[in-house]
Amino acid sequence: MKSDTNKQTTHLFSQRFSRNKVMELSITGILRFFTYLVIVLAGYLFLDITYNGSKAVFTKEAPFVNFQFLTEKPQTLHVFEPADIDTQLKSAKAEILTKSIKRRALSNSNYEAAEAFTLAIKDLNKEVKELDDLRKERRLMFSDTEYRALATTPSTKDFVYSTYAYSGGGIGPAIIGTILLVFGSILIALTLGVLCAVYLSEYSKPGKVLQSIRLSILNLSGVPSIVFGLFGFGLFVLYLDWGVSLMAGWFTLALMALPVIITASEESMRAIPKGFREGSLALGASKWTCIRTNVLPYAMPGILTSSIMGIARVAGETAPIMFTAAFALRDRLPWEGLENSTDFFFQGVMALPYHIYVVSSKIPQNEYTQNMQYGTAFVFLLIVGLFALSSIILRVKVRKKYDW
Amino acid sequence: MNVNFDIQGKQAEPSKPPKPVIKTKNLDFAYGDSQALFNISMDIFKKEVTAFIGPSGCGKSTLLRCFNRMNDLIDIAQIKSGSIRISDIDIYNKDVDVIELRKHVGMVFQKSNPFPKSIYENIAYGMRIQGVKNRSELDETVESSLRGAALWDEVKDRLNKSALGLSGGQQQRLCIARALAVKPKIILMDEPCSALDPVATAKVEELIHKLKKHYTIVVVTHNMQQAARVSDRTAFFYLGRLVEYETTEQIFMNPKNSKTEAYVSGRFG
């Protein structure tokens, strides 16, 4: 029966082998492979930062969040390592080194000797690990303030003393600085961007001039961030003499975000159905009334979401604030020690991206500095992610509300 | 047995001679280099429904939009020669305030375009932008406009709900009500039923029939049956020219022009 049906199953629409089908399958496979590759790479990046960073940001005990890290100022880390263990460790490590060199020098035939070395190295490694744990248990770490508050410093006989800049304390001022920078530049960029976009999309007459304006705005978004940084430095910091300040940073960031905001705003306004405008004008509204009551309110959510996205990305840039707004270290919070209120705008701040740059390029990388480096990156990632998330939530909510 | 004896066709014609409110004279209109209307001369009469028919691109919508200067929105659109007078005022004169004109000449669009606000706010919009803040005055106008558009009974319980929740036909009648709220004398309708189903279309047509007691209505339509049903006069446009303008009866029962004949009988092209 079965062999019979085999013949009958080749009907009009039965499966047939063809080159096209093979092609189709292999192309799907290739596309899938590269997509997954990208996802794996991105995933690794995020996981790495999250894993290492969460060590700094989260704790094992009750509140689970290391508020100290999030709120305190960066400080120098003072480390006292127990001297005896330190020397033992050093010798053990040296022995491992010599043993492995020796083993490598052995000829290939001498299996037994090599085996013996491997075992010995294994034992030594175990010992090193135990010593290391002991060291971690007995070592003393102080941030700057704690160190200064100490009645007696541990004796240098018992302890090996070393310091690591920026590695103690937290990144509070940098977080605050970043948030200040982002909100300020959102305000400035939105105002400028929306005004420009309203004019461009509603008032200007289409033609060569408008074309070239649009083109130059588009080109602006292709300018490297370091050029913006230098421009801001030249114009705001030097020429207008604002100094390295929040204001200079805001305007530089806002300028950088403008192309995105203008394009997005124009897009949002163009997406408002023509009918709203016509309906409003036909009821006797003037052009501005029409825009104010019937275009901007409905375009605003779209403008906001894409602007927040744009700003969040710009806020991640180091170059534009490097010369204009960011201090590597500032021990005062922005609202501390102001002589008059305008000073608030003309002070430099710490910012996360610049802080990342500083801690990753200016200090050595070891177990004491790593916390700060990864922690900062992780917090920054979180903040940028929050901005992106809020814009997505806003968009989804608004989509539901205005569905025409 | 008591049956009135006037011949039916004569009922539509008012006893007084009709009074023209929109007088178009030798109008030439162009979008940039391409001329859209050629030498249009026609009078539109008070408290009548006038229908514009013709194939797409024949200029009927363009002419309609000339009546409340909606074409001003298009930069390259301009009147080359001729004039349009509404109530004996040249509406393209420099001293004419477009805003006042548009309050006088309301418009309803092809695609119903309620604003994404509540039903109440949609109707009140026209008055709010004129600065009316008095709540009772707004309430009154909203109700009378909705009643005028035969929509009050359907929406009175949900005035504060979004207008987007209304059905297509209701939305279109809402747009008519919105236009009524600014108390126009003339209402222009640009294919008001093209996106509606037959039942909604019938309702809008009923409304048009009802409104002509108080308003002068000009309606552009692709649906010849609709023109025949609702209008008192019909103008047939072809390639930017006014081919024939007569009473609807004349156009549909005995058109003078062979093109009109071909178009209304579906033998066009």
Place this chain on the structure above:
Amino acid sequence: MKRYFHKELTELKNKLILLGEKSHEVVHLSIEGLLENNIEKVNEAYGMDDYVDVLEMEISHACIRYMSLRGPVSSDLRLLVVALKASKDFERIADEAHSIAQKSYRLLTTEGSLKNALNLSEMGTLACQLVNDSISCFVEEDIDKAFLILKKDHEIDAINQKHFDTLSNEASRDEMSDTARFNTMLISKSIERIGDHAKNIAGEVIFLLNGDQ
């Protein structure tokens, strides 16, 4: 939903009924006038024809207007077609009655009175009844009555045939003048035609009600 133009259909219907009533009246008057020897009634019947003609024209105009402007279909369209045809029939009925009145007038003025009424009285009553029935079956939308009319028409035909036989008989020549005989014959023929038109109307009502030809 009732549309504003549906009122026009009702008006049309009423007008058609009015036309029916009028043509019935003409028939009734003309035959009665003949049988009762009443010249006034005959004259009245004679004069009503113009009015019926105007009414018929109005109806056909209204029908064509409604057809071209309102795009009627199904029962509305059937009503219009029926109105067109029935109004023509009613008008023909009135025409026949008109010619009866004409002949009657001639008979009454030359002969003084109708010498031999034959069965004209019965025939006239029957015809009047048929016309009346055709109107009421339209008004009441009564299809059974309409079928009944189709049957009754044969009776009139039979009587007419009998009249023809009688009047063409040698015996009748002595009794009546030739003019009287011919006129009576024509009157009988006209009444028979009226019956035929009533039958046609009944057929149209059947078409209106069930859509069959």
